[in-house]
Amino acid sequence: MKTEVRNLTRVFGKTVAVNDISFSFEDGNIFGFIGPNGAGKTTTIRIMATLDLATSGDVFYDGVSATLYPEAVRRVVGYMPDSLPGYKDIQVWEYLDFFARSFGLKGAERTRALDDIVEFTNLGELRNKFLYALSKGMKQRVSLARALIHNPKVLIMDEPAAGLDPRARHELRTLLKILADQKKAIFLSSHILSELQDICDGAVIIEQGKLLSAGTLNDLLAQVNGAPIPSAAPAPAQPQSGETADLSGSDAATAAPQPQAAPKGVSITLKTPRGEAEPVRLKLLEHPLTRSVDLFDDDEVHAVIEGTDAEVSRVVGTVFAAGLTVLSFTRNQMGLEELFMKITQGKVQ
Amino acid sequence: MVEKAFFENLGESLNPVFIKEMRQYFQNRRMVIFMGLLLLVQFIVTLFFASAMTFDADGSDGVVFFLLIVFAGAGLSVLLCSIGAEQRFAEERSDKELNYSMLTTLKPSAVIIGKLEGAMVMILCIFSMLLPFLTAAYFMRGLSAASLLVTVCLFPILVLYALAGIFAGSFGQKWVTVLFFVGIFNSAFALIPAFFEIVEDLMERGSIDSTFWITVLVEYEVALLAGIMLFLLSLAVVSPPKSNRLLPAKVYLFALPFLSLLMMIPYYIVYGPSDFSPDVFFFIEFTFCCFAAVVFGIIAIFEMPTNSIRVYMKCPRAPVGRFLHFLFSTGFSGSLILAFLVLAIPFALLPFGDLSADETAYFQGLLSIIVSFLGFVTFSLVLSWRTKLPLPAWLWMIIFEVAGNTLAWIPVLLNGGEISGLGDYVRHACMLVSHFYALVELVDTAPLWAFNLHALYASLAVTGVLFLLLLPAIFKAFRMHRRPDDGAVKPPTKEMLRK
Ligand SMILES: Nc1ncnc2c1ncn2[C@@H]1O[C@H](COP(=O)(O)OP(=O)(O)OP(=O)(O)O)[C@@H](O)[C@H]1O
Numbered sequence: 040m041k042t043e044v045r046n047l048t049r050v051f052g053k054t055v056a057v058n059d060i061s062f063s064f065e066d067g068n069i070f071g072f073i074g075p076n077g078a079g080k081t082t083t084i085r086i087m088a089t090l091d092l093a094t095s096g097d098v099f100y101d102g103v104s105a106t107l108y109p110e111a112v113r114r115v116v117g118y119m120p121d122s123l124p125g126y127k128d129i130q131v132w133e134y135l136d137f138f139a140r141s142f143g144l145k146g147a148e149r150t151r152a153l154d155d156i157v158e159f160t161n162l163g164e165l166r167n168k169f170l171y172a173l174s175k176g177m178k179q180r181v182s183l184a185r186a187l188i189h190n191p192k193v194l195i196m197d198e199p200a201a202g203l204d205p206r207a208r209h210e211l212r213t214l215l216k217i218l219a220d221q222k223k224a225i226f227l228s229s230h231i232l233s234e235l236q237d238i239c240d241g242a243v244i245i246e247q248g249k250l251l252s253a254g255t256l257n258d259l260l261a262q263v264n265g266a267p268i269p270s271a272a273p274a275p276a277q278p279q280s281g282e283t284a285d286l287s288g289s290d291a292a293t294a295a296p297q298p299q300a301a302p303k304g305v306s307i308t309l310k311t312p313r314g315e316a317e318p319v320r321l322k323l324l325e326h327p328l329t330r331s332v333d334l335f336d337d338d339e340v341h342a343v344i345e346g347t348d349a350e351v352s353r354v355v356g357t358v359f360a361a362g363l364t365v366l367s368f369t370r371n372q373m374g375l376e377e378l379f380m381k382i383t384q385g386k387v388q
Numbered sequence: 389m390v391e392k393a394f395f396e397n398l399g400e401s402l403n404p405v406f407i408k409e410m411r412q413y414f415q416n417r418r419m420v421i422f423m424g425l426l427l428l429v430q431f432i433v434t435l436f437f438a439s440a441m442t443f444d445a446d447g448s449d450g451v452v453f454f455l456l457i458v459f460a461g462a463g464l465s466v467l468l469c470s471i472g473a474e475q476r477f478a479e480e481r482s483d484k485e486l487n488y489s490m491l492t493t494l495k496p497s498a499v500i501i502g503k504l505e506g507a508m509v510m511i512l513c514i515f516s517m518l519l520p521f522l523t524a525a526y527f528m529r530g531l532s533a534a535s536l537l538v539t540v541c542l543f544p545i546l547v548l549y550a551l552a553g554i555f556a557g558s559f560g561q562k563w564v565t566v567l568f569f570v571g572i573f574n575s576a577f578a579l580i581p582a583f584f585e586i587v588e589d590l591m592e593r594g595s596i597d598s599t600f601w602i603t604v605l606v607e608y609e610v611a612l613l614a615g616i617m618l619f620l621l622s623l624a625v626v627s628p629p630k631s632n633r634l635l636p637a638k639v640y641l642f643a644l645p646f647l648s649l650l651m652m653i654p655y656y657i658v659y660g661p662s663d664f665s666p667d668v669f670f671f672i673e674f675t676f677c678c679f680a681a682v683v684f685g686i687i688a689i690f691e692m693p694t695n696s697i698r699v700y701m702k703c704p705r706a707p708v709g710r711f712l713h714f715l716f717s718t719g720f721s722g723s724l725i726l727a728f729l730v731l732a733i734p735f736a737l738l739p740f741g742d743l744s745a746d747e748t749a750y751f752q753g754l755l756s757i758i759v760s761f762l763g764f765v766t767f768s769l770v771l772s773w774r775t776k777l778p779l780p781a782w783l784w785m786i787i788f789e790v791a792g793n794t795l796a797w798i799p800v801l802l803n804g805g806e807i808s809g810l811g812d813y814v815r816h817a818c819m820l821v822s823h824f825y826a827l828v829e830l831v832d833t834a835p836l837w838a839f840n841l842h843a844l845y846a847s848l849a850v851t852g853v854l855f856l857l858l859l860p861a862i863f864k865a866f867r868m869h870r871r872p873d874d875g876a877v878k879p880p881t882k883e884m885l886r887k
């Protein structure tokens with residue numbers, strides 16, 4: 040099932056929460072949805088789950104419009120919000136049973152679906168607890184079970200990892216991988232990017248309602264690690280004339296903006312004593328091979344340097360040669376976190 | 389084993405929302421405490437009456453006791469079933485993330501029916517809890533078995549309250565909840581004394597005559613007709629926004645003046661063909677047509693001018709079919725035209741009304757008020773359509789009503805606070821700009837029949853002109869109301885619709 044968000048715009052009064060964004064993904068993929076607070080993630084996700092209507096644009100599931108056929112779309116989409124109501128008078132299994140019935144599951148089929156989902160999300164011991172008596176992590180599992188009860192093809196999750204402890208997060212990742220192996224498409228927003236990086240096949244990055252970048256993870260990382268980083272501008276240029284860039288799987292390579300044959304950049308981190316980072320930054324900037332330098336606090340310098348390993352060490356050598364103190368020097372593979380920081384700042388270089 | 393299979397099948401065929409409601413009701417601690425208290429209070433009341441009982445042959449202890457219990461039963465059913473249903477549904481519907489009517493494939497009708505079934509079971513529960521005590525009251529004398537029976541018959545009308553609660557709750561919005569509470573509060577004041585009156589009247593008469601049965605039957609019919617309307621309107625609120633959500637409600641509302649003819653049947657049966665007065669027909673038709681016109685008008689000011697492709701896709705291609713679809717589909721043009729069409733019926737009936745002058749004048753007055761109301765609606769629509777001010781029609785309507793009601797006060801204030809001294813012209817002008825004042829005036833004072841016809845013509849002329857202003861918008865909406873070329877939208881595949 041191909042999920043396609045096409046020119047989606049949602050306006051609340053004067054706020055343009057989502058501004059003409061387009062992207063798509065397909066079965067068996069886990070796609071991350073990244074953006075700073077208030078970027079419009081929840082708004083987009085709610086429209087995708089037929090809980091809200093777009094001001095313009097639409098979401099299509101195998102070409103079927105979510106605006107015009109919400110009932111059909113609900114059969115194939117499972118939505119997991121970041122909250123669960125704390126009803127005092129309904130138990131976990133009753134809650135799941137209600138949703139199973141609401142999706143038309145009957146008799147043995149429903150019992151099987153319930154048993155399977157309870158086992159999958161490990162809710163066995165919580166079956167008879169009331170919803171309000173659940174902890175955040177438990178609620179999250181019930182919420183996941185609820186979203187999966189009708190065996191949807193597309194699972195849409197709003198910050199599923201928020202508030203979970205490391206073990207629960209690890210379990211969630213495992214579950215998501217299993218679901219992706221079952222050929223479900225998973226779309227999740229998250230702030231914990233290091234986690235996303237491990238499981239995601241691709242990502243969509245938005246800021247202030249605008250699409251900044253979208254593509255497979257490799258492509259995105261290649262962009263920051265090597266090719267020019269797209270500024271906010273290319274978003275509208277991408278999906279013109281109703282034809283969306285297909286960002287999933289093998290097609291993605293052709294649709295995503297191709298890195299030019301520019302030499303790969305190498306990302307490095309230099310640790311300095313407190314307050315001594317700025318001179319290091321200035322020194323690095325002097326060198327023509329330096330692509331970008333950022334300060335993190337006052338004791339850490341992140342830089343992207345163009346060229347071979349030998350050239351990189353030569354650039355770093357200029358810092359030592361200038362007599363500046365460097366406590367440690369690491370060469371990092373640029374991850375989603377850095378990608379996020381760079382792209383969402385918008386004004387790189 | 390057979391029994392088990394039977395219950396399993398029964399469980400499968402029940403409405404999911406109903407099952408959920410039942411589980412929630414009976415696991416709700418507040419609910420359980422409430423039921424317990426109700427039983428306890430009744431028990432104490434019974435004990436009190438039993439100890440003070442005199443055992444006279446004509447003792448009327450039972451009457452007081454009976455009234456107390458009826459009062460408690462009616463009051464509590466209203467409170468619990470309507471407010472309870474409203475609160476729970478509003479909470480669920482306002483849940484932005486987990487609104488099941490927007491997350492699952494449950495049909496809107498299933499949601500409303502499930503809610504209604506839940507409320508009915510609660511009414512039944514309360515009622516069966518009252519039953520032993522009502523029986524006790526009977527044995528305390530002073531009551532006829534028939535009066536007990538009649539009171540029992542009157543109870544299901546309370547279902548209407550539950551439906552009103554479900555309708556209010558379906559909006560899932562605070563301001564509707566507030567309006568609902570005000571309405572419940574006011575109507576409880578009207579309902580409970582009315583209940584007492586019926587029962588007391590019965591006690592005095594000692595037997596049930598035909599007039600009584602007419603009252604009961606008519607009450608049932610009104611409850612049924614109003615209940616269906618509330619049901620269809622709730623359905624419209626819960627349906628997906630781009631669907632043709634108002635179609636069933638509009639068709640029903642249009643049929644209402646014809647369905648209301650059923651209400652003459654009890655009169656006909658009781659009076660027989662010779663004594664049956666056509667006034668009844670005249671009265672019922674008039675009331676229902678005016679009511680339908682007002683509801684159409686209210687629907688119109690809340691509607692959008694244009695529809696979604698989803699609505700147009702179902703539009704027949706033949707001209708007549710297309711026009712009918714345009715009339716009854718969601719969209720203000722259709723509602724407004726229907727309002728005037730429905731209103732044409734009483735206008736056509738007016739010359740035939742074989743009534744005393746006072747009553748004819750009353751209906752003329754009523755008509756002029758409805759026409760002026762539709763004038764307000766039309767003007768609100770014109771303004772929301774034509775002006776640069778981005779105010780929705782309903783907001784214009786509120787502005788007009790507030791302004792009109794304020795204006796209507798001025799002559800009264802100038803007259804030193806007295807209404808009675810005002811001239812007929814002034815009173816009529818007030819009636820046309822202030823619909824609330826008009827209703828009070830119509831009910832309270834003798835109709836100003838000498839003048840009503842003029843008021844009717846005046847309001848007709850003004851509303852007609854306003855309607856002309858809206859014609860371009862209506863024509864535009866009609867031109868757009870056409871089935872798109874096939875293939876413009878991809879419908880869901882069978883596989884996608886499969887469970
Ligand atoms: N119902 C609403 N009414 C008005 N404005 C809204 C509404 N919902 C969202 N917004 C606005 O839309 C913008 C995007 O909000 P949204 O909740 O989609 O952000 P988000 O990316 O999910 O943020 P977070 O990471 O904090 O969850 C915000 O500016 C918000 O104020």
Ligand SMILES: [Mg+2]
Pocket residue numbers: 080081082197
């Ligand atoms: Mg959010």
